[in-house]
Amino acid sequence: MTAAPAPAPAPALQHFAKGHGAENDFVILPDPDGRLVLSADDVIRLCHRRSGLGADGVLRAVRSTAIVEAASMADSAEWFMDYRNADGTHGAMCGNGIRLLARYLVDAGHCAPGPLAIATRAGTRHVHVPARSPDYRGPVSVMMGRPALPGPDDIEVTVGRRRWPAVHVDMGNPHAVAFVDDLAHAADLRTAPTVTPAHAYPHGVTVEFVTVLDPRHLALRVHERGVGETRACGTGACAAVAALQARDAPSAFAGDYTVDAPGGRLHVHVRPDGEMELTGPAAIIAQGALALPSAHDGPASVPVAHEKATA
Structure with missing residues (x-):
């Protein structure tokens, strides 16, 4: 009689946390030593809204000394944000994601509250998590850098029969910002809006539809590349403010702006330079353990495809 084959070993369990910034939600995977090999399929499964945990993206928290991508930033930033979009692609920067990751690192005891530097594929970003006080659970802020407006000037966004001119804003990731009369004109955003000329965004683009409620108060909806419509977008809020400057009032740009998204309110403070x-809510809502069938202990350095999408 032939013996039955031994059952396959169960996949190892991986700790996770789930949270959101203005309902822009993420799965956080702590991986201090950079041992977790996370495949695109793993990310897609985790982010699926029915068969997974459900999220707009995955944030892998790795010490900068443990990953080649962050080695040059290790002296100034202990932790690196390895951001993946819901479709499994790598992202350079995520404004709500980095604020949530900072909240997690403080809550988990990896970092003290207060100022915190985190490395990203777009460079080091400086975050502030409120100190342990009555407002400890208050908003988290991050310095997002200066926007760039690389052009070209003939960008257009199309949804159905409607077409709008748009502004190309780079916040560490590319955005096309279109000012509209009514956010409902963006339709259901189940599919990506058409953006032309195609050569302006060879790796895709996040599109913001923005209405101006008053000179320093905006409302927006976002279709994020690699994700779809999200409830909020941190880099998108900053891009919307930058596009408003380009359109209306560069001489009076510094100061405070409010940006309302379907998932909540974000605040953008622009310094004179x-x-x-970016400031807004950041909340950890659940923690637990999960199985990643394709994940395993591996080398700390994993080849990374060209950054194609981000939040």
Whole structure:
């Protein structure tokens, strides 16, 4: 009689946390030593809204000394944000994601509250998590850098029969910002809006539809590349403010702006030198353990495809 084959070993369990910033939600995977090999399929499964945990993206928290991508930033930033979009692609920067990751690192005891530097594929970003006080659970802020407006000037966004001119804003990731009369004109955003000329965004683009409620108060909806419509977008809020400057009032740009998204309110403070600070809610809502069938202990250095999408 032939013996039955031994059952396959169960996949190892991986700790996770789930949270959101203005309902822009993420799965956080702590991986301090950079041992987790996370496939695109793993990310897609985790982010699926029916068969997974459900999220707009995955944030892998790795010490900068443990990953080649962050080695040059290790002296100034202990932790690196390895951001993946819901479709499994790598992202350079995520304004709500980095604020949530900072909240997690403080809550988990990896970092002290207060100022915190985190490395990203777009460079080091400086975050502030409120100190342990009555407002400890208050908003988290991040310095987002200065926006760039690389052009070209003939960008257009199309949804159905409607077409709008748009502004190309780079916040560490590319955005096309279109000002509209009514956010409902963006339709259901189940599919990506058409953006032309195609050569302006060879790796795709996040599109913001923005209405101006008053000179320093905006409302927006976002279709994020690699994700779809999201409830909020941190880099998108900053891009919307930058596009407003380009359109209306560059001489009076510094100061405070409010940006309302379907998932909540974000605040953008613009310094006189043009650097932007993003502030908003960041909450950890669940923690647990999960199985990643294709994940395993591996080398700390994993080849990374060209950054194609981000939040």
